Amino acid sequence: MIKWWVFILFLMGSFASVFAQEIPADLKVSKVDTTFVEDEINILAPSKAAFYSAVFPGLGQIYNKKYWKTPIVWGAIGTGVYFYVDNNNKYNRYRDAFKLELTGRPHEFDGTGENPQLTQASLERAQTFYKKNRDLSLFITIGIYILNIIEANVDAHLPDKALNTNISFNPTIFNMPVTSQAAFGATVSFNF
Template identity: 50%
Template sequence: MFRRITILSFCLLFSIFLSAQQKQNDVLIMADTVKRKPINPLAPAKAAFYSAILPGLGQAYNKRYWKIPIVYGALGTGIYFFADNNKKYHRFRDAYKVRLAGGKDEFDGQYSTATLLNAQKTFQRNRDLSFLITVGIYVLNIVDANVDAHLLQFNVNDNLSLRPDYYPTDINYRHNVGLSLNYQF
C-alpha cells in the first residue's frame, strides 16, 4: 500500500515538474511568434455605418460574405410582400370607392360592399405589417454588422487557460482535484 502511494506521489510530482517546464518553453516560443495587432475601436461603428448606407456592405467589411445573400433575400421578401399587399389594398379600395359612387367595379357580383371594406382593411394591415418587418430586417442588418465587428476584435489567446488544479480545502485540509480558470493581463 505504501509503495503504491509513493509511486503515485512520484508520478504526480514528476508530471507537475514536466508541466511547469513545458509552460516556460511555450511562453518563450509564444513571445517570439505571436504578434498582436492593435484593436481598432472604430471598426464596429464603421461596419454599422456601411451597413446603414447599403445593406450588406457592413457584412462585406467584416468579411462575412455568406451573410449578404441572406440580408438581400430577407429585405427582398419584405419588399415583395409590401408591394403585393399595397397593390391589393389599392385594388379593393378603388373598387369600394366605385361601388359607393354607384358605378360598376371589377368585383361586381362577386363580393358585397362589406366584404370589399373588410378586404381593404386586411390588406392595409398586412401592408403596414410588411413595412414594419422590412424596417426591422434593415435594422437587424445594421446590428448584425456592428456585433460581428465587435466579435472579430474579441481577444482569444493563451493568456486565458483552463487547467486541472490540486489544492487543499480550507475546512479539513484534505486535498481536492478541480479546474482553475486563469487569466493573465
C-alpha cells in the same frame, strides 16, 4: 401616406445624428504600429460597419468579411419589400373597387368579369386585411434593416481572434453534501 414619410425621415435623421457625432480624442488612433498588424484591433471598425450597413444593407457584413451573411440580409429585406408591395397593390385594388361600389359605378369585383361579385362589406374587409398586412410588412422590413445594422456593429466588435473556442464539457460524479448520496452532474466552463 404623409405620416409614413415623416416617420421614415425621422428615422433617417436619427441615424444621421448618431453617425455624425465626433469621436472622442482618446479613441482616435494617431499612430499605428505596422509591425504587429495582426494583433491590432481597429476601434473604429464597429461604427464603420454599422454606417456601411445603414447606407446599403449587407455592406457592413462585406466590410466585416462575413460574405455569407450578405445574401441572407438581401433575401430578408427583399422578401419584406416584396410582401409590402404585393399587399399595397392588393389594398389599392380593393380600395378603388370599394370607392366605385359606393358611387354605384362598375368595378373589377362587380361580378361581370373574371372576379366574383363582392359586397360592399366584403370589399371593406378585404382592404382592411391588406392594409394591416402591408403595414406589418413595413414594420418587419424596418426591423430587419435595423437588425442588419446592429448585427454588423456587433460582429465588428467581436473579431474572431478575440474569441476563445476552447469550451469544455466535463461530466462528473459528486456527493450531495446534505443527503450523502452520489449524484451525476456536468460542468461547462467558459474562459474569458
